Amino acid sequence: MDSIELSGDPRHRRRLTTRIKGSLRDVRSQLALLNRQISLRLELRDIDIDCLDLISAHGPISPTALAKQAGLHPATLTGILDRLERAGWIVRERATGDRRAVTVRALPDRLGEMYGLLSGMNTAVDALCADYTPDQLELLATFLENVTTAGRSATADLEKS
Structure with missing residues (x-):
């Protein structure tokens, strides 16, 4: 693609970019x-679910x-892990090689x-992905x-400032 095709009409491009940012906010909210x-x-x-998802991943x-x-x-x-452990979502285990170190893992069941x-x-x-070509899905x-x-x-950047 040449640069003219990529850039297009600057106003149209700004509108599309604004639309994408709005859609990302909507996705986050949903x-x-x-x-x-x-x-x-x-x-x-909610925070327990977020941590459980991170542990799972x-x-x-x-x-x-x-x-x-x-x-x-x-x-x-620590409080979140205590709640998740009491409810049977995770286990804390001693890391191999270091008795003091602990790892957390989710329980698959x-x-x-x-x-x-x-x-x-x-x-x-x-179903949504089925409507797209592999190239579109890659994009x-x-x-x-x-x-x-x-x-x-x-x-x-925010953490630093």
Whole structure:
């Protein structure tokens, strides 16, 4: 593509960019509402669900690494892990090689409950993706990965200031 084709009409491009940013805010809001409904059903707090998702995706994980990924103070995370452990969602285990180190891992049987509640959303996304070509899906996946990277960078910048 040449630069003229990429740039197009600047006003149209600004409108599309504004539309994308608005859609990203809408997606964030809608996913927050979905997570809230899931946490109500599972009798967990929203932050508990967020941490459980991180543990599921990155575990076994140390509490220190989890606190960093979740952007939480370690003392706050301790309370969350206590609640999740009491409710049977996670276990704390001694890390191999260092008796003092602990890792946290999600219990697969309990995660099935959460995944069941997410099945409607997962099915809807699968149906949406079926309408796109592999090249379009690659573009969308790359865009969303880049948005995630931009979010991490913006978060880090705010943490520094």
